[in-house]
Amino acid sequence: MMPADNHTFSDPMTYVLTGIPGTEESHVWISIPFCLMYVATLFGNSLLLFIILTEQSLHEPMYLFVSMLATADLLLSTTTVPKMLAVFWFRAGEISFAACLTQMFFIHVSFLAESAILLAMAFDRYVAICNPLRYTIILTNSVIGKMGLAVITRSFCFIFPLIFLVKQLKFCRTNRLPHTYCEHMIIARLACDDITVHVWYGVAVAILVIGLDSVLIALSYGQILRAVFQLSTKDARLKALRTCGSHVCVILMFYISSVFSYFAHQFGPIIPGFILILLANFYVLIPPMLNPIVYGVSTKEILKRVIYVFHRWCRGSSLLS
Template sequence: MSADNHTDFYPVTYILTGIPGTEVSHFWIAIPFCLMYVVTLFGNFLLLFIILTEQSLHEPMYVFVSMLATADLLLSTTTVPKTLAVFWFRAGEISFAACLTQMFFIHVSFLAESAILLAMAFDRYIAICDPLRYTIILTKSVIGKIGLAIVTRSFCFIFPIIFLVKQLKFCRTNLLPHTYCEHMVIARLACDDITVSIWYGIAMAILAIGMDAMLIVLSYGLILRAIFLLPSKDARLKALRTCSSHLCVILMFYIPSIFFYFAHRFGHVIPGYILILLANLYVLIPPMLNPIIYGVTTKEILKRLICVFHWWYRRSSLLS
């Protein structure tokens, strides 16, 4: 359902068009997307299974890792199945309500990941800078309150976006040049002034993502200072190893976030199809790599992972 530039209408459905300019390659693009999504599901569910079933991993650090895995699953599952449907079956039709719902969960999971990374930085700060009080400060009650605060903050920041979009009047088209519903992609279809939406997005980026990033940098500045004050080289290396996986995940999350933020607002020289392709990779690659990073670099998780695969191998050998 489309309309000319002089008639307001409220779209009952949107049509996701995929990646403009690459329509002939959609089938082949979807294959690596599907493989990455399968690895994402397997890796994050396996990580959650290991943390939930291994009593020794019921510690604050691993609880936060399980929160991150849950957010990764939510982010990828909210976007990838519909993307694959668009690529393989040209099933791009999505109702206005479903589009808003998808948009809501994409942005909520994104903000939740940022807050979880901040909580993990706080965990590492306490573990290294004040280890004697670690179990006193990060009790189960405190971790539960942190989890509740993460969910509440994400909801409160994103809910106004739903209200802003529903207030817009549309007069152009219901074709969304994307593979999933994103706030500014929808807003740019409106014939109303979207200045409020733009500035709200900027304010949200500064107050949420920007503030989280600044606090993480501050935490790691204090952590590194404490590490280099340790008396022995072995102690310094051990402390650095405990932070290595978290630092990798932080960089993998924030560097693309900063790039996309500035590219969407100021990088008009970048072709749209490249931005959309990168946006799809961003909801796939970090959720796929996060469990791999923690599985390889965290000794406790790696030992449990080897035990799980050994058990599966023995069982399959007995069955065959």
């Protein structure tokens, strides 16, 4: 393990994740809700993926985008939570420099991917409501595949340079990361070098990716609302709005939690440490857990399939007994 002295280390061997500063005696109790949320995330998103992939009637653009979102949620939570629980339960905070960079990479890639998927879902709702006659012509399987590839490519291209930026840093402070997972700015702040480039790169990504996505989503929903209120009957307007309800809830959960997490990391030195870490943990735990619940409850077709699957499981278990 890398010693925590004042010598310069251009490539530290090992970091130590310390968990939530100031709450070490309560780590076991804190881990209980975190573990339950992670189990709910795994179960909910896996069930959602299983239902969408096995049910032919759900092989439509909206549900395919939901399956992409579930995949990104699983990637985000699985990249972070198991190591987080190891820190809480066993004080096993040691993580190699390469593993730390890998974790950082996948966390930020999944974050940008989710933002892009939400934008694609907004476009899906825009076409469905504003141009319904051309819906199947515009959103073909080929187009959806290209959109999925674009999501992955954009996320990779924006985050991959961070690996090189971090590897160029020289570390001469402690190797202890006051966090539950490896995050870009948390690592950068351990360096002795000037990290202005890192700060501005984070700001640029936030503006060019998250800011642009949120503006485009807002414009899409502006067009959607204008089209909805031009419908002739109240029932038609309510039906159109209901098709967007689950997506709007997911958007709010994602952007509210991510904005708080982003500003907490950017301005970490002026925010108490335990609040910073809790905000970061909520971001990787709560939206991935709630997204399948929102879509499962509010989307009639998915809810029917969930009930059917549970009915078959219960029936099968009763026959076995």
